[in-house]
Amino acid sequence: MSENNVAPAIELVGIDKSFGAVHANKDIHLNVSAGSVHGIVGENGAGKSTLMSILYGFYKADAGEIFVNGEKLKIQASQDAIDAGIGMVHQHFMLVDTFSVLENIILGAEGGALLKAGVDKARIELNRLEREYELEVDIDALIGDLPVGLQQRVEILKALYRGAQILVLDEPTGVLTPQEADHLFRILNALKDQGKTIILITHKLREIMAITDAVSVMRQGEMVAHRETAKTSTDELAELMVGRKVLLRVEKGEASPDRAVLEVENLTATDKLGVVRVKGVSFNVRAGEIVGIAGVSGNGQSDLLAALSGITKITGGKILLNGKPFVGGPPHGAADVRTLGMAHVPEDRQRMGLVIPFEAWESSILGYHNDEKYSRGPIIDRPTVINDSVRRMEAFDVRPKDPNLVTGNFSGGNQQKIVLAREIDRDPDILLVGQPTRGVDIGAIEFIHKRLIEMRDAGKAVLLVSVELDEIMSLSDRILVMFDGQIMGEVSPADATERILGCMMAGIEPTDLEVA
Amino acid sequence: MAGPIGSDIPRWANVVVLPIVNLIAAFLVSGLVVLIIGENPLEVVQILIWGAFGFEEAIGYTLFYATNFIFTGLAVSMAFHCMLFNIGGEGQAYIGGLGISLVGLQFGFLPPIVLIPLCMIGAALFGAAWAFIPAYLQAKRGSHIVITTIMFNFIASSVMVYLLVNVLIEPGSMHPQSREFAEAGIPPVHEALGWLGIKFAASPWNLSFLWALVCCVLVWGYVWHTRWGYAMRTVGTNPTAASYAGISETKSIIITMCISGALAGFLGLNEIMGYHHRLLLHFSGGYGFVGIAVALMGRSHPVGVCLAAILFGALYQGGAELSFEIPTITRELVIVIQGLVIIFAGALEFMFKPQVEAVFRWLTPRRSAAAAAE
Numbered sequence: 001m002s003e004n005n006v007a008p009a010i011e012l013v014g015i016d017k018s019f020g021a022v023h024a025n026k027d028i029h030l031n032v033s034a035g036s037v038h039g040i041v042g043e044n045g046a047g048k049s050t051l052m053s054i055l056y057g058f059y060k061a062d063a064g065e066i067f068v069n070g071e072k073l074k075i076q077a078s079q080d081a082i083d084a085g086i087g088m089v090h091q092h093f094m095l096v097d098t099f100s101v102l103e104n105i106i107l108g109a110e111g112g113a114l115l116k117a118g119v120d121k122a123r124i125e126l127n128r129l130e131r132e133y134e135l136e137v138d139i140d141a142l143i144g145d146l147p148v149g150l151q152q153r154v155e156i157l158k159a160l161y162r163g164a165q166i167l168v169l170d171e172p173t174g175v176l177t178p179q180e181a182d183h184l185f186r187i188l189n190a191l192k193d194q195g196k197t198i199i200l201i202t203h204k205l206r207e208i209m210a211i212t213d214a215v216s217v218m219r220q221g222e223m224v225a226h227r228e229t230a231k232t233s234t235d236e237l238a239e240l241m242v243g244r245k246v247l248l249r250v251e252k253g254e255a256s257p258d259r260a261v262l263e264v265e266n267l268t269a270t271d272k273l274g275v276v277r278v279k280g281v282s283f284n285v286r287a288g289e290i291v292g293i294a295g296v297s298g299n300g301q302s303d304l305l306a307a308l309s310g311i312t313k314i315t316g317g318k319i320l321l322n323g324k325p326f327v328g329g330p331p332h333g334a335a336d337v338r339t340l341g342m343a344h345v346p347e348d349r350q351r352m353g354l355v356i357p358f359e360a361w362e363s364s365i366l367g368y369h370n371d372e373k374y375s376r377g378p379i380i381d382r383p384t385v386i387n388d389s390v391r392r393m394e395a396f397d398v399r400p401k402d403p404n405l406v407t408g409n410f411s412g413g414n415q416q417k418i419v420l421a422r423e424i425d426r427d428p429d430i431l432l433v434g435q436p437t438r439g440v441d442i443g444a445i446e447f448i449h450k451r452l453i454e455m456r457d458a459g460k461a462v463l464l465v466s467v468e469l470d471e472i473m474s475l476s477d478r479i480l481v482m483f484d485g486q487i488m489g490e491v492s493p494a495d496a497t498e499r500i501l502g503c504m505m506a507g508i509e510p511t512d513l514e515v516a
Numbered sequence: 517m518a519g520p521i522g523s524d525i526p527r528w529a530n531v532v533v534l535p536i537v538n539l540i541a542a543f544l545v546s547g548l549v550v551l552i553i554g555e556n557p558l559e560v561v562q563i564l565i566w567g568a569f570g571f572e573e574a575i576g577y578t579l580f581y582a583t584n585f586i587f588t589g590l591a592v593s594m595a596f597h598c599m600l601f602n603i604g605g606e607g608q609a610y611i612g613g614l615g616i617s618l619v620g621l622q623f624g625f626l627p628p629i630v631l632i633p634l635c636m637i638g639a640a641l642f643g644a645a646w647a648f649i650p651a652y653l654q655a656k657r658g659s660h661i662v663i664t665t666i667m668f669n670f671i672a673s674s675v676m677v678y679l680l681v682n683v684l685i686e687p688g689s690m691h692p693q694s695r696e697f698a699e700a701g702i703p704p705v706h707e708a709l710g711w712l713g714i715k716f717a718a719s720p721w722n723l724s725f726l727w728a729l730v731c732c733v734l735v736w737g738y739v740w741h742t743r744w745g746y747a748m749r750t751v752g753t754n755p756t757a758a759s760y761a762g763i764s765e766t767k768s769i770i771i772t773m774c775i776s777g778a779l780a781g782f783l784g785l786n787e788i789m790g791y792h793h794r795l796l797l798h799f800s801g802g803y804g805f806v807g808i809a810v811a812l813m814g815r816s817h818p819v820g821v822c823l824a825a826i827l828f829g830a831l832y833q834g835g836a837e838l839s840f841e842i843p844t845i846t847r848e849l850v851i852v853i854q855g856l857v858i859i860f861a862g863a864l865e866f867m868f869k870p871q872v873e874a875v876f877r878w879l880t881p882r883r884s885a886a887a888a889a890e
Contacts, residue, residue: 311759335762344760352760355753362746367761369746378742 007070009034009166009197010055010086015064017050024050026221028064032166032214037188037198039208039229042218043241043441045411048201049091051218052168056088057081068166087159091170093151097144101137102126105158122161129160133190134183148298149180156187166197173207177296178469178502185211205234206470217241242442252453255477257286261322261341261430261461262308268316269300269307277303279485280317285430290452290462292476294469296505300485301465302347305434308463309344310337322429338367343423345416347434347465353419354407361389361403364422396421397447413444420448430461437471449475469501483507529876530869531820535813535861537868539827542860546853553844560838560845567837568830574837576705576719582822582829583721583786586728588807589825590735591780593816597739598772599752604650604665605780606804607672608643612781614676615642616788617684617795620697628700635789636727636782643781644774646672651773655766661773669804680797693796702790722790724782731779732818738775748772780804806858813861824861831857 008031015028024047032038042048053059055066057078066073068084075081081088095104102122111118123139130136135153143151152172159167169188173181188198188211200212208215209229217225217240225240262285269278277300285291295301306312308319313329321340328337334344346352354363365374365385374385389403396417398410407415416436423431433452437445452475456462466472472479473496481488481504488504547557568578588605595602602608615638623631650664677692686695702723706716739745751758751768758765787799806828813827814820835850860867 309760310762330759331764331766332762334760338762346760348756351754352756355750355757357753358749365746366750366757369743369761375743378744379737380741380743380746382741 006034008032008067009036009069010199011067011070012051012055013065013067015051015054015066016062017047017054017059018062023221025054025061028218028223030216030223031226032197032199034069034197035192035195036213037192037200037211039200039202039212039215040218041201041203041205041208041215041237041241043203043443045220045441046218046241047221048218049170052088052170052199052201055081056086056168082162082164085163085165087156087162087164087167089152089155089159089167089169089172091172091174093148093155095143095151095154097142099143101139101141101143101146101154101157104143104154105139105161107158109162125161126157129157132194133160134187135160148175149177149183152176152184153187164196166199167191168199168201170201171203172200173202173204174467175297177505178498179506181207205237208237209234219243238442244443250449250453250474252475253457255289255456257289257477258459260284260286262463263320264308264317265320266317267304267307267314267319269303269312269314271303276315277485278307281482281485281487282317283480283487283490285461285463287429287461288456288459289477290456290464290475292472292479293463293465293482294472294479294501294505295465295467295482297467299482299505301482302434303485304482305344305347305432305465309342309346309432310334334367335370338426341429342432343426343428343430344432345419345423345434345436347438349412349415349419354415356406356408358407359404360393360398360407360410360418361386363407364389364392364403364418366422368422368426392421392425393418395425396451411441412439413441416440416448417444420451424451424455428460430463431455432463432465434465435467436464437466437468469498472501473498481505526876529872531815531817533872534866534869535815535820535824537872538813538860538865539857541868542853542857545860546856549849549852549856550845553849555842555844560842563838563841564831564834566834567841568834572717573719574833576717576721577833577836578826578829579705579725580719580721580786580791580829581832582825583725583728583790584783584803585806585810585825585828586732586822587782587786588780588804589810589814589821590728590731590818591776591804592807592811593814593818593821594735594739594779595772595776596811596816597745597752598748598768600651600654600769600773600776601662602647602665602773602776602780603662603808604647604668604777604804605807606800606802607665607669608646608777608780609783609800609804610669610672610676611646612639612643612777613784613788613795613799614679615639615781616784617694617697618642620789620793620795621684621694624697628698628702631698632702632785632789636785639781639784640778641781643777643779645777647773647777647780648770651770654773655769673798677797680795684795686794691796694794696794698789698793701788701793702785704790720791722786724786724790727782727785729822731782732822735779736818744771780807806854809858809862812865827857828854 010032012028012030015025017025028051040048050059054061057075057080066075073084102119105126106118106122111121126139135157137150137153137157143154172184176184192198202208212229215227215229215232215237216223217237219241264284265282267278267281268276271277281304293301307314307328310326310328310333313333314327318325321342324340326337326340350356355366368374369380375381386403390401393401393403398414398417398421410418436448440448452462464475473493476493479491479493479496481491481501483505484507488509491500550557550560567574569575588609591605592602616635619634619638623634646668650661650668653659653664654661680692684694685692704720704722705725706718708723709716739749747763748768750761750763751765755765783800783803788795792799810821810824810828813824831854835854839845839847839850
């Protein structure tokens with residue numbers, strides 16, 4: 001990090017970018033030393049991704065200069081960045097599912113009209129890269145058949161194959177188990193040892209501490225601090241990100257669970273395509289406790305939530321809510337379940353919990369538009385709904401407090417608060433919450449966690465589904481781990497460690513663990 | 517996540533400026549076509565406008581056509597709000613006309629005050645029924661509504677040919693059309709104005725126009741002010757959120773399409789009850805298809821639909837006048853001009869959006885700078 005003769009791998013000087021009225025990057029300066037792992041942290045919407053998109057030629061900066069290895073570079077398109085040796089691994093992979101690994105890697109670098117020559121060359125080169133960096137992948141497998149962890153490796157291989165010396169990874173661990181994340185970090189270390197430079201964009205401070213050499217913090221489009229990782233702490237970084245002191249640990253007392261509100265027996269459920277996703281699951285949630293369901297995303301949690309909330313019809317087993325059974329499913333399953341005393345904060349607020357083009361007051365009655373208090377006959381009583389909506393916005397500190405603003409114009413955290421306010425305000429007996437803090441800034445996370453604990457302390461049952469282990473461990477009174485549609489076991493938060501949960505999330509029985 | 521693409525363009529700019537820009541573009545290209553033919557575009561525009569609005573009879577005809585476009589435009593708009601592309605307005609209008617005619621042929625002896633409401637019910641029921649089948653297939657079987665409604669236009673056309681040639685044909689006539697079943701029908705506007713002592717030149721423009729305006733208000737209320745409209749828009753914008761909210765997608769699709777079909781069916785009120793007083797072949801004359809352009813241009817809002825309908829009505833009437841005044845500009849060429857408007861306003865709706873936005877962005881900082889300087 002210290003001054004030396006080697007030019008920095010990347011130097012950004014005075015980068016500035018606006019989208020209309022939104023000033024996404026304000027006069028950004030950044031120095032990334034060659035051969036280092038450099039972290040960039042910041043809340044959602046802080047401008048990290050915009051900055052990297054400028055570096056990679058997706059956007060053109062309004063002002064500022066980019067130097068790569070000391071040379072000034074005009075990056076007009078991604079190809080310029082690739083030519084300069086910059087490779088990018090996106091948060092959402094840019095792969096063609098129906099192509100093989102090899103075909104994906106040579107995509108855009110086929111080397112001629114006929115594939116044969118390019119393919120043969122690529123095979124040799126890929127074998128070398130795989131060996132060198134512990135990046136084993138079956139290069140003839142179809143992308144669609146690979147788990148996400150391997151797909152990510154393909155993205156890395158793709159960048160390396162194009163001769164990347166500088167690798168940018170955008171939120172790379174979001175979809176990985178802790179073990180897969182560890183493996184990724186080993187790969188990154190190997191790359192670093194070979195002299196590559198790595199830029200890691202993340203909001204997980206633990207990862208920053210674990211792997212980076214230096215870290216830069218962004219807040220509201222500005223670069224607010226640069227630190228050597230060894231000389232900083234998660235607390236300091238969190239404070240820098242948010243701009244004030246934050247409580248990373250959740251304060252909560254002992255739970256005093258009461259009667260079972262939700263009982264699930266041997267439940268099976270399928271997804272839209274008819275694939276069985278929930279395979280005989282049994283558990284209960286009692287009043288006054290938070291039960292957390294941990295697991296890597298895509299192991300049936302979403303389908304479990306859909307079944308429990310009445311969105312899809314269950315295909316086997318039993319669900320009892322306040323002692324009453326239901327099977328759910330269209331046309332009105334979800335509406336019926338609401339009347340039984342359940343509220344549901346869905347995993348994906350943009351796709352499910354809100355209607356993005358609707359005005360906030362309209363989104364704030366989603367699922368409750370047939371309520372008597374909101375309508376006179378078939379006519380929606382707009383003043384009443386708007387008043388109600390404003391009251392909830394006040395109670396949940398939604399900003400801006402404007403019921404006529406289009407839902408999509410609120411930030412992620414405020415959108416989530418609109419959903420949460422709508423569901424908690426119904427005073428349900430049980431609240432289902434999926435990924436309550438996904439894409440939500442730290443300040444709002446703190447607020448949301450507090451509200452969930454309050455729900456619990458008010459004697460409500462809460463079922464929390466999250467892929468964030470920290471969240472599960474700090475909020476839950478009991479932890480269930482889900483893998484491949486089944487519940488691998490129950491762990492009390494006192495006994496839960498990341499290693500145990502991680503193994504269970506990967507499908508290893510807890511009993512096997514004790515033997516090991 | 518990438519930074520939000522902030523749209524600082526005021527909503528009215530998108531709704532008002534963009535259609536006007538599209539219209540100008542369509543007219544510029546039309547002007548080129550006219551030039552190539554060797555006529556003076558300015559003169560053509562002059563005749564077009566005069567032919568559409570220049571005298572009382574012209575206004576009457578323009579609004580008579582506009583009435584048709586309001587009904588079909590509303591029909592398409594309604595379905596758009598549920599994200600359904602109802603291409604079948606033509607067939608629904610045609611079959612709606614059958615409903616009117618059956619009522620008319622059976623009860624033609626009744627006084628208009630009774631007969632007309634019955635005809636409205638007939639139009640709505642038959643139009644809705646013709647839309648119900650594709651809606652049911654879409655909702656329950658996933659058959660794409662675009663395909664099925666197109667097919668249903670053909671079926672409607674064939675059914676009507678069969679009925680008019682074999683069943684409903686006026687006895688002793690060689691024309692495939694029914695007998696005249698009501699002499700009075702819906703009163704024309706010039707007559708209605710006459711009751712009030714106002715003189716207005718005779719034209720087919722009739723009181724269906726008022727019903728069209730009432731339908732605009734009803735559609736507006738339904739879409740934005742009822743629980744059903746809320747459910748429909750939720751299904752249309754985000755079906756996943758609808759299933760989360762416990763809103764039945766199936767029900768919304770079927771109800772919306774039936775309303776859409778009923779609105780299209782009202783076309784027959786204007787054409788049959790208001791003008792021909794008999795069922796004739798192809799009376800729906802393509803209005804159902806142009807309704808798609810009207811809905812697109814009107815941004816699926818009743819006010820926009822009205823304005824777009826009047827524009828297309830003017831193009832129809834002014835165009836007819838034009839081909840009469842300048843013989844080199846044939847009917848076909850008039851259709852070319854109408855087609856250009858449809859292409860620019862409908863199919864290429866958003867082509868100029870970046871440019872319009874750029875202009876606004878260029879204007880905005882100066883405005884805010886000026887505000888700051890004050």
